[in-house]
Amino acid sequence: MDFLQKLGHKTLNRFASIGRATRMLLGALLNMPNVRQGTPLLIKQLYMVGHQSLLIIMVSGLFIGMVLALQGYTVLVGYGAEDSLGPLVALSLLRELGPVVTALLFAGRAGSALTAEIGLMKATEQLSSLEMMAVDPLKRVVAPRFWAGFISMPLLALIFSAVAILGAHLVGVDWLGVDSGSFWSIMQSQVSLQQDIMNGLIKSFVFALIVTWIALYKGYDCVPTSEGISKATTETVVHSSLAVLGFDFVLTAVMFSS
Amino acid sequence: MNTRKIEILVGLFVALGVAAFVMLAMKVANAGISGNGETYQLDAKFDNIGSLKTRAPIKVGGVVIGRVDGIRIHPQEFVPVVSMSIDKTYECQFSDTTSVAILTSGILGEQYLGISPVIASESAKQTCLGNEVSTQDEVDLDDLFGVESLALKDGDTITDTKSALVLEELIGQFLFNQSSE
Numbered sequence: 001m002d003f004l005q006k007l008g009h010k011t012l013n014r015f016a017s018i019g020r021a022t023r024m025l026l027g028a029l030l031n032m033p034n035v036r037q038g039t040p041l042l043i044k045q046l047y048m049v050g051h052q053s054l055l056i057i058m059v060s061g062l063f064i065g066m067v068l069a070l071q072g073y074t075v076l077v078g079y080g081a082e083d084s085l086g087p088l089v090a091l092s093l094l095r096e097l098g099p100v101v102t103a104l105l106f107a108g109r110a111g112s113a114l115t116a117e118i119g120l121m122k123a124t125e126q127l128s129s130l131e132m133m134a135v136d137p138l139k140r141v142v143a144p145r146f147w148a149g150f151i152s153m154p155l156l157a158l159i160f161s162a163v164a165i166l167g168a169h170l171v172g173v174d175w176l177g178v179d180s181g182s183f184w185s186i187m188q189s190q191v192s193l194q195q196d197i198m199n200g201l202i203k204s205f206v207f208a209l210i211v212t213w214i215a216l217y218k219g220y221d222c223v224p225t226s227e228g229i230s231k232a233t234t235e236t237v238v239h240s241s242l243a244v245l246g247f248d249f250v251l252t253a254v255m256f257s258s
Numbered sequence: 259m260n261t262r263k264i265e266i267l268v269g270l271f272v273a274l275g276v277a278a279f280v281m282l283a284m285k286v287a288n289a290g291i292s293g294n295g296e297t298y299q300l301d302a303k304f305d306n307i308g309s310l311k312t313r314a315p316i317k318v319g320g321v322v323i324g325r326v327d328g329i330r331i332h333p334q335e336f337v338p339v340v341s342m343s344i345d346k347t348y349e350c351q352f353s354d355t356t357s358v359a360i361l362t363s364g365i366l367g368e369q370y371l372g373i374s375p376v377i378a379s380e381s382a383k384q385t386c387l388g389n390e391v392s393t394q395d396e397v398d399l400d401d402l403f404g405v406e407s408l409a410l411k412d413g414d415t416i417t418d419t420k421s422a423l424v425l426e427e428l429i430g431q432f433l434f435n436q437s438s439e
Contacts, residue, residue: 040261047264051271083368090286155275162278165286181325182368184285185313193287197279 021217027138028146028216041144049110049145050152054159056109057102061160064097065089065167073176085178086187089168094191094200095256098161100248103207106153107240111215114145115236118219119229142216149212150205157204199255206247211240296346297324298412302358307338308369308422310360316342316371323348326371342371350386350409353378359420369422378409386411 033041068089076082118141121127127137172178191197215236222232307329316324324344332339353376361372378386386409410416 043261043265043268046268046271051267054271054274080363080367083363094282094286152271155272155278158275158278158282162281165282179315179322181313181315181322185311186368187286188313189311191287193283197282197287 017221020221021213024138024142024217024220025146025213027136028142031136031139032143033139038144041140042147045144045148046152049114049148050155053106053109053152053156056105057156057160058163060101060105061163062167064101065093065164066171068092068097068164069168069171069176073172073178082172082176082178083182083186085168085172086183087190089172090165090187090191091196093161093164094196096248096252098157098164099200099204099207100244102153102157102160102204103211103244104241106149106156106208107211107215107237107244110149110152111211111236111240112233114149114212114215115219115222115233116229118142118145118216119222119224119232122220122222123224123226123229125224142220146212146216149215150208153208153211154201154204157200161200202255203248203251206251207244210243210247214240214243297343298346298349299327300342300344300410300412300414300416302340302342302371302416302419303332303335304338304340304360304419304421306421306424307340308360308362308424310340310369310371310422314368314370316344316373318373318375323373340371350383350411351378352376352410353382354408354410354414354416355418356410356416357418357420358416360422362423379407382407382409385409 032038069085072085072088073082076084076088118127121137121141127141130137130140169180169183173180173183218232218236218239222228310326310329312326312328314326315322316326324342327341327343329338329340331337352373355376356373357376358371358373360369362369
């Protein structure tokens with residue numbers, strides 16, 4: 001009996017939590033601040049979420065591209081097929097690594113910051129004060145952060161892939177001596193704009209939605225104590241990473257299995 | 259931090275994102291405009307180009323001197339025509355008896371164009387470069403044999419070409435020869 005009660009309690013809690021999360025998201029999306037008031041808030045958040053993530057994204061992109069080229073080269077050169085390094089690197093980056101690694105890094109860099117910020121706002125009763133002043137915190141606090149995350153992450157994923165391909169070019173062509181023309185031309189003949197770049201972009205939009213949503217909800221719904229905030233921040237990173245990896249498999253199965 | 263600075267930095271971020279997309283679309287997925295240094299154009303007709311692709315390297319003795327610029331079908335003869343852009347320093351250096359072949363690097367490797375150069379005679383070089391020829395005292399080899407050879411300049415066509423080896427044709431020929439013996 002006790003077991004059944006526990007199970008039921010957990011299930012109900014989980015559903016209630018999903019419901020609260022959906023209500024928060026809809027509240028933020030439907031109560032959009034108007035353009036004149038909303039744009040400065042959005043720009044501030046784009047700076048915090050997007051521009052400040054730029055460094056970590058570009059540096060990790062560069063190194064991941066270089067490592068991919070190095071590892072790919074050692075295998076391909078055994079078959080005399082080192083000219084195929086270009087498509088190997090470009091396809092793995094555009095289809096998988098770009099969106100996924102960006103989302104994981106984004107969850108760690110920006111998602112945790114969003115959760116901690118909103119959690120602390122709640123703990124110090126700033127959100128309640130906003131409501132006292134008849135300002136909807138969903139509109140004023142959550143909505144700009146959501147849109148900033150949703151816009152930033154696809155851009156960051158594109159930058160990640162581009163920098164990584166340049167890093168692969170650096171190692172593959174300039175260091176290991178793959179022919180530059182073959183590197184680009186075989187890549188161009190294998191990579192399609194529709195199939196690879198656009199699908200990767202769709203993936204990163206989905207991941208952006210998931211990660212930003214989880215981060216905002218965890219902060220908005222946290223227990224307003226220092227312990228609660230630390231727990232919420234940890235949960236943001238863990239849950240969004242797992243959700244990204246899970247959804248990546250589903251999306252890949254839908255997009256590329258054909 | 260003031261608003262202006264934040265706006266500039268966000269603008270930078272968005273511009274970087276757009277630049278990354280353009281780079282991926284143009285450079286990674288599709289041919290963009292690229293190339294460095296001055297080049298000149300040569301055409302070559304083949305029977306079969308195998309799996310030669312644009313931007314494939316053109317080599318003389320293994321050294322890259324140019325790239326395949328485009329591949330098209332000759333409108334009347336229906337044979338593939340490969341246009342090559344070759345480093346400007348080699349203009350007027352090769353004679354029109356130069357031959358070009360489609361070769362493969364390694365057993366799984368990509369195909370490239372190999373040029374077996376015939377060095378143009380001094381008078382042909384000068385004519386090609388547009389200079390006056392003064393060959394009163396020189397005895398030119400071509401004059402001795404009564405053949406007039408020209409140097410290859412921009413827009414010329416190489417006629418002596420060797421097509422790609424297609425494995426199926428090769429096997430077919432081999433079997434045909436075997437059965438006729």
